[in-house]
Amino acid sequence: MDNVYLSHNNIVSSLGFESISVIDNIENGNCGLSVYEDKKVLHVPFCSSRIDQNELQKRYKDLDPKSEHTRLEKMMLVSLSDTILKSNLPLDDRTGLIISTTKGNIDVLEDDNNFSESRAYLSELGDQIQNFFGFKDKAIIVSNACVSGILAVAVAKRMIRQGKYDRIFIVAGDMVTQFILSGFNAFQALSLEPCRPYCNSRTGINIGEVATSVLVTKNPNELAQESVQIMGEASCNDANHISGPSRTGEGLFRCIENAVQQSGIEKKDIDYISGHGTATMFNDEMESIAFDRAGLSKTPLNSLKSYFGHTLGSSGLLESIIGMHSLHRNTLFASLGFQELGVSRPLNIIKETKKREIGTFLKTASGFGGSNTAVIFKKV
Amino acid sequence: MKNDYYIERYSQIRDGKVSVNGNIIFQTLETNFKSVMKAAYKNLIIDYPKFFKMDNLSKLGFLAAEVLLKDENEKNMAMVFSNRASSLDTDRGYQDSIKDATQYYPSPAVFVYTLANICMGEISIKHKIHSENCFFVNDEFSPEILSSYTSQLLDENKAKKVLCGWVDVDNGKYNAFLYVVAKKGTFVHSDPEINRLYKTTHE
Structure with a gap:
């Protein structure tokens, strides 16, 4: 293939x-x-x-x-x-x-x-x-x-x-x-x-x-010099509520698992997560539960909403493009404005922009209608 | 890895008629969309009061799915829907509620339906299906994107079955055509056959 x-x-x-x-x-x-x-x-x-x-x-x-x-x-x-x-x-x-x-x-x-x-x-x-x-x-x-x-x-x-x-x-x-x-x-x-x-x-x-x-x-x-390969991708509906995120992070958890499985990459080898992170109470809490369930609570994570807000139908692509450049520059970008964790499960939020050898990242998004999507990218 | 897939069954809602595999299972002389939906619900559906909170597009998709899925056991079923008007039918009503500063009543309950994919969310909730969803918008019904995307989902084992089709509501006009694609079934999963089924139920 x-x-x-x-x-x-x-x-x-x-x-x-x-x-x-x-x-x-x-x-x-x-x-x-x-x-x-x-x-x-x-x-x-x-x-x-x-x-x-x-x-x-x-x-x-x-x-x-x-x-x-x-x-x-x-x-x-x-x-x-x-x-x-x-x-x-x-x-x-x-x-x-x-x-x-x-x-x-x-x-x-x-x-x-x-x-x-x-x-x-x-x-x-x-x-x-x-x-x-x-x-x-x-x-x-x-x-x-x-x-x-x-x-x-x-x-x-x-x-x-x-x-x-x-x-x-x-x-x-x-x-x-x-x-x-x-x-x-x-x-x-x-x-x-x-x-x-x-x-x-x-x-x-x-x-x-x-x-x-x-x-x-x-x-x-x-290819461009910052190109990445699409390793695995999956979507999953929460089947729970049309405007509220699932309390168990079900859809997000499942699509992460499916994307990881398809990618052939082990979770411990995911260097960075670009989360959805809208900064609403319920969304961010849901994500923390899903990432914790997926065993990814120690992986460095940011939400690029802190630079642009939520840009709706463009946000997932915007954040994937920034992720490509993040890998290419071997730089983890800070989740701006973050002070102290405000969700119930542990997350490893990137507080300061820093150099780090990074080769793979996971991009996730969630939205109205119970939709969730996860894609794993790898540096070429 | 090219597989041959089949269409198990299909439903259609148009002109006051609800049909499965071309056989009419309900019809009414009502012409108003809301009245048609209400009559069809009473006749076909089990008790599901949330139906009456849905917008027009979700009602139509929900009903077209209900008659196809009521005896379905497979929960690993992706949904690949399409239409022309996206959620415009609801968008217009929402825009009316905010255009005048003196009569400014934006409603969260309406706003949430100003997305076409909500209809797949409603079906997912009712049938407890955690699956792949994708909503495409085209100027007219065209099977090419649906069939290609569906085949890839099945090839990659992203789902065991796929609920596909067209669900469109626009200024009182409505048209739904949904079908289930699986490894076995009655009709060949090909673009000409999908077009034939779509048109057969239209005449």
Whole structure:
């Protein structure tokens, strides 16, 4: 069976518009979160990470677009164009496109939005991205709540293994919108401070926005220097509650076990865990139970939500890309803001960014609908 | 490692009719979606009051799965669903609840349904299935992605069976087509056959 790898990649975010600049910022301990007062989005101030509109517009115009695009489309086009450029591959019939998003162009439902409501159909978003670059096939669109970004990686690997494509470009994105912020605010889940995942002083979640993209390929000649191999991947539904995490961490525990089994890697050889860590009370507690049950409570762990907040359909891909660079730089990045453990089971939270020889990592995500996904990556 | 898989059985909900393997097991003259769901629930379902808290998409998927799974013992069953409108039918209602500052009533109970995959969560809870889930969005029903992804899940032993299909609700229009893929079954698991079953139940 073919090995499948993550290769060239891009992050468009409040910490930069290319992966390297974003990773440099993370390594230097810079947080992308700040407090915004934007009554169009929420009637009270909120803490978030948002993409600079002027810079986004400038980079979008540099792509010489021939038609109008929504803000999310601009984010995705700017991100994916960088990844395609770096990959330097023809978009032939062996090359697929996957889009990961939870809400897509949901802002077109707002009264003062200039785009037609039909743009809210995710297939329209897919057509825009496909046609802009000239992909041969329609986009495969994955929309599976907050695991979408990491699930898209598993989908890409599975599609390549089925022989449909030799390589797939994934682009993932969601925006900070009135729709999303009002919902999380109604759940009373938002923190006005930068979130502190797994900390006993945590006060809730931040919602942020990024667009991310990556080349997934089976061809060892198409790799970047930071490439990783996808060793094992699994998803599992909690079958417990549609909005609350399982008290036993059932789904997360099971998908970690399945991913480990497929990977052929022993748990003791997993050097680092990039957790989901939203900094809500229940999510972080659930993760501690699942990691403890899986025997991973001593493995160094961070949540990159502490730099960007929760970026929804992009978060799993964002955090996988940062994980690739973490391995490549042999650096464990601090879980920002963490002070003292605030979950019932032991976890080995990375308090300070430090150099360490690391070769493998586990990425996990959990989301509404009881979804959980785990993927294990290994340095090439 | 290419295996041959089969479709055990399929269900369809459309135009006030609920069918299994093409045989109508319930029909009503109601045309309003909520009335159709209510009538079908009364006729087909065991007692499950949570049904009435679900949004339209979850109700439709739940019912289409219920008629397929009521005698199913296999719990290692993945779910691979698709549709056109994602959760837009519920999204529109939620957006209406927040668009006016003087009438601003965002409801957590509605917000949680503004994700298409919640429907698979509801089915997982009802049938106690801890399994792989994935929700794809397409502009029209197309078996290629479903069949390819499903075959890979079965090839890699990620599940013993897969519940697949299309569950779409959009502005009062609704259409569900679900089928169970397994190592043995009645129909060949091929794109032309999946299309044939999808269309047969449409005429």
